[in-house]
Amino acid sequence: MTETEAETSARPPRHWEADVLLRDGRAAHIRPIRPDDAELLVEFYSRVSAESKYYRFFSPMPFLSERDVKRFTHVDYVERVAFVLTVADEMIAVGRYDATDDGKAEVAFLVEDKHQGRGIGQLLLEHLAQAGRERGIDRFVAEVLPDNHAMIHTFRDAGYRVASAYDGGVMELEFNIDPTDTAIGVMAQREHRAESASIEKFFSPRSVAIIGASRRQDTIGRALVRNLVTGDFTGRVYVVNPTADSVSGMPAYQSVADIPGDVDVAIVAVPADAVQDVVLDCAAKGVHGLVVISSGFAETGEEGRQRQRRLVGLSRSYGLRLIGPNALGVINTDPDVSLNASLSPLMPPRGRAGFFCQSGALGSAILEKVNNRGLGLSTFVSAGNRADVSGNDLLQYWLEDDATEVVLLYLESIGNPRKFSRIARRVSRRKPIIAVRSGRSTQGVPMGHAVRKIAAPSQAVDAMFRQAGVIQVDTLEEMFDVAQLLAHQPLPRGRRVAVVGNSDALGLLAADAATSVGLVVNKQVALGADAGAEDFEDALDAAIDDPEVDAVAAIYIPPLNVSGEDVANVLAAVGEQSDKPIVSTFLGAEGVPELLRVPDVAGSSAGRGSVPSYPAVEAAVRALAHVVEYAVWLRTPDKAATGPDSVDPQAARRLVNELLMKHPDGHDLTLEEQKELLGAYGIDLWETLAVSSVEEATAAGEHLGWDVVLKATADHLRHRPDLAHVWRNIDNPAEMAHAWNSLCAVITEPASAGFVVQRNAPPGVPVAISTLEDPLFGPVISFGIGGPLTELLGDRSFRIPPLADHDAQDMVREIKASPILFGYRGSEIVDVTEIERLVSRAAQIQHDLQQVRSLDLPLILAGAGGASVLGAVIRIEPVVDPRSDWFVRRLSTPPGDTLPD
DSSP: OOHHHHHHHOOOOGGGOEEEEOTTSOEEEEEEOOGGGHHHHHHHHHHSOHHHHHHHHSSOOOSOOHHHHHHHHOOOSSSEEEEEEEETTEEEEEEEEEEOSTTEEEEEEEEOGGGTTSSHHHHHHHHHHHHHHHTTOOEEEEEEOTTOHHHHHHHHTTSSOOEEEEETTEEEEEEEOOOOHHHHHHHHHHHHHHHHHHHHHHHSOSEEEEETOOSSTTOHHHHHHHHHHHTTOSSEEEEEOTTOSEETTEEEESSGGGOSSOOSEEEEOSOGGGHHHHHHHHHHHTOOEEEEOOOOSGGGOHHHHHHHHHHHHHHHHTTOEEEOSSOOEEEEOOTTTOEEEESOSOOOOEEEEEEEESOHHHHHHHHHHHHHHTOOEEEEEEOTTOSSSOHHHHHHHHHHOTTOOEEEEEESOOSOHHHHHHHHHHHHTTSOEEEEETTTTTOOOOTTOOOOOOOSOHHHHHHHHHHTTOEEESSHHHHHHHHHHHHHSOOOSSSEEEEEESOHHHHHHHHHHHHHTTOEEEEEEEOOTTOOHHHHHHHHHHHHHOTTOSEEEEEEOOOTTOOOHHHHHHHHHHHHHOSSOEEEEETTOOBOOGGGOOOOTTSOSSOTTOOOBOSSHHHHHHHHHHHHHHHHHHHSOOOBOOOOTTOOHHHHHHHHHHHHHHOTTOEEOOHHHHHHHHHTTTOOBOOEEEOSSHHHHHHHHHHHTSOEEEEEOOHHHHTOTTOTTEEEEEOSHHHHHHHHHHHHHHSSSGGGSOEEEEEOOOOOEEEEEEEEEETTTEEEEEEEESSHHHHHHTOOEEEOSSOBTTHHHHHHHHSTTGGGGBTGGGOOBOOHHHHHHHHHHHHHHHHHOTTEEEEEEEEEEEETTEEEEOOOEEEEOOOSSOOSSOSSOOOOOOTTOOOOO
């Protein structure tokens, strides 16, 4: 095969193709260049200025020769790799690397002039660097003219350590392309800015077009027009209806193209099969984004799912972002915008909470509930099928939004959990996130949502939420209970609670409820049924001034024919001045009653210091407990665990790659291979000798110096609760023969039992560590006490690597059986530090090596002097789909979707 034929037949990995966001929040498509891109390349080059061409080739080069075009479009995707960026089927940029020697490659870009300044060079560099890493490239070299400042900044601002030198009037830049923490941080910041910018246009449009506006009453199009106009939207409203001259007194346009002014956002309410034509019209008009209210997509079945995929691909290919389809809409209560681009006739009051949900039907009920509680919202999005814009995008926007202090999420599915975890952890450090996750037990998702299948148990998802500081609650009612506390009261400093009230019965209920959710009631003040405002004021002031109190629960049930207004005034006044949170059960009211509200200078009816009320004391202390857990998480240092110098991930990576070259369909590691892989991460596997006969077993016993164990390790025997497959304390050949014969007698098919011989390990508590590569979540690690009871009771802790310093400690301590490790009933305290080290190392293996499909350390004996790892089961497989949160920016693509060309 000739070189040209080899290049033509080469195929790049599928994951090299992706939709991406540019700096201004608009979408584009990146993919490897193809031989049939010749015409696109020539057209692109004709639009590039002479100056940009000179900067690229260091000489005037007005045209590309036929030979140049062939050279640039025919690559082997190994030594020579090139990516193109396209919008609306036009090439707007190209970047490439050509390998030289010693793991180096020369990299270069060319961006169409009108698209420069949109962060395209950084995107191309990210994707080329990742492709290079996958192809064994270590370093990039770039030759740049000294006055090409934009390109020099592209390389220097990427987070790599760039070395520079001059040679013949040309600046040569060289840098290692390892994904350092700095480079990853730079990438995450650019991702944040782009995604935030893409959402900002939806919330603050200067003009909105309603496509499908109708003159008929009781239609979706008419409701959208009415809600937008009656909501006092401060921008321009345009209506599009090809069969009408006017709608609701406004002129109707035949299409978006006929609108005389610019259009930022289009609200689409036309039949599903007409939405794609609307996308093309909006793209031609320069619309930033679409809110598709129309149904008839993935929620209807396979035909609708295919229609939804085409809609997303078409929208992104033209640079548009999409909320929906099957969405309720978007709301911004900022009086400078006053946007109600939704089907809800109810505009919620101005407040501090941003709300994201996926169900349109549920969205209306949520807005009504928010209004009844007097909670107030800053912004609201109901994303329907969540085909493009997701909760991750909204988190990026709310992170910097000064009007949003609390984030509320109702999640029916999570398309990119690793990205969610990363973004949520950053947001939670600044603003609390409260989430309700439907399908928590069944792990089911609505029909309209396409996500990868999850292999990890639901506890792993819960662990991910805890790691990210997300306050996860079970119901919407509980979400609002917590939200109204966070929106109006300060965070507690600890778990100590004072209960102040005029009802002994409710006081006892509050104390019992507080204790059951982990709070400590160290002050209980019973004022009596006839207590008045002064009594409450004195008791509340004393409780707040008490250094042993971190929060106060106030209970007021008025006597007959008493309004309680005086007590309400006291509660409101104390709440406004207190630096400790106060929750109340006031008149059995729900929300923030008018009597307990403090005016807000920002304009909402209930400001900081307003005291939230709960109809039941149990709900009040449960909400307080959630906030306490969040406050504890917030005070925990978010420092990533760092591996010591003894860890050698490169050696482990080489081993795995070599084994997969020999076993392309996957491989279960042998004992020696297990020992080598674990040893690269500082885990010493107990010496184990595989034997297939009594003679080999005897020889193994002699080799190990006797006092050995004979056991069967086949998977169906390892988890037997009766331990009938293990024979201990073997000291000579006769005992080995007896052990061999005895085990063969009780084990069916002893030839496949996987017999091994080991030295007797020091006594200890059996613990087990397991990891796996989940199709949806990526790496997952679990820990528990070894044995069948742990499996039956589900007493295991879970985390999503990478782990922070405290995660391994928390995992060991949060299982119910953890007292066994800490001297339960006078037993010896085991070396917990060593257990934590093993947990951290196993997590690091799974995080570093996606090819490790599963790693199981089923029996670790932990004693006072250390821990012995007695066995391992490790499975490796080639990577088919990279983790959803990779080292490059990319928009999520549902499983099975085909990216647009």
